[in-house]
Amino acid sequence: MSVPSHPKSVDEIFQHCRSRREGLLRALTEEAEQLAAACSPERENLCLYGETDGSWVVDLPAEEVPPELPEPCLGINFARDGMQRSDWLALVAVHSDAWLYSVAFFFGTKLEKEQRAGLFQKLNEYPSLYEVVTGAAKSRSSHAGSGQPSKRRRVDMGSTSGAARASESPLPTGRLLTASDISASLKGRQAELFWPADKMWYLVEIHSVGSKNKSAKVQYTSGEFEELDLEETIREGHMSLITR
Known part of the structure; x- marks a missing residue:
């Protein structure tokens, strides 16, 4: 699906900003070293x-x-060597969050009040x-499009002594949960x-x-434990x- 360069609807603006967020997230996490290398303090304001x-x-x-769009924080390269790398990345992340929201509401300023809330x-x-x-x-706030508060809680996978088991794709022996599965028999079952x-995909046991x-x-x-809204989880396919 192509991303509109001049989005107008709520969904188009969300899609536009989500794509930009993916790029920023990659820069600040898996490609943080490349980001730091590109931010030499010897260069001009970046x-x-x-x-x-x-x-x-x-x-x-x-x-x-x-400018055509609101500008991100200027001069992030000058602080690169003046603090711990983790602190610098956190600082850039804060300003990147602010930029994403400014872009969203730059496009969303013509929306109705209820649409901006959505x-x-x-x-x-x-x-x-x-x-x-x-x-x-x-935490995660709301299920996209539902308009109701989500009961899902974003757990900190690194906060405990054991690392959470994760993979990029679910096990081939598994299948998506369905509404007909919701019963007491799920207790003790393993899922992702x-x-x-x-x-x-994170391995979990249903308690x-x-x-x-x-x-x-x-x-x-x-x-870590988490409380789930199973109807929401099924709706999202998450x-x-x-299978036994």
Whole structure:
């Protein structure tokens, strides 16, 4: 699906900003060394841009005044060697979050009040870049498009002594959870839970099931627990039940 360069609807603006976020997230995590190398303090004022194709670039600010889009934080390269690398990445992440929201509401300023609120809910489905970079991602706000608060809680996989087992794709022996699976018989079953923020499937064990309110309590291999809204999880296709 192509990303509109001049989005107008809530969904188009969300798609536009989500693609830019993917680029920024990549720069601040898996490609952090490349980012740091591109931010030499000997260069002029530099900005970190997330692109609509999911890539990122460190470049000078736009020359036109006013620019086509709000500008990211200027001069991120000058602080690179003046603090711990993790602190520098966290600082850049904060400003990148601010830039993403400024871009979203730059396009969303012509939306109606309710539409702007809906746009914010969609954006807030994902943890902030700062939360991801610092490992402080604790919660997810709302299911995109549902308009209802999500019961999913973003756990910190690195907060316990054991690392959470994760993979890029679910086990071939598994299948997506369905509504007909929701019963007490799920207790003790193993499954995999998908997190869109890092695009990984995490192994969990189902500790309890609430058949009436369609909920479940699961435990990650790291020891972390999470309460799930099973109807939401099924709707999103985010749980793969490992077959016996």
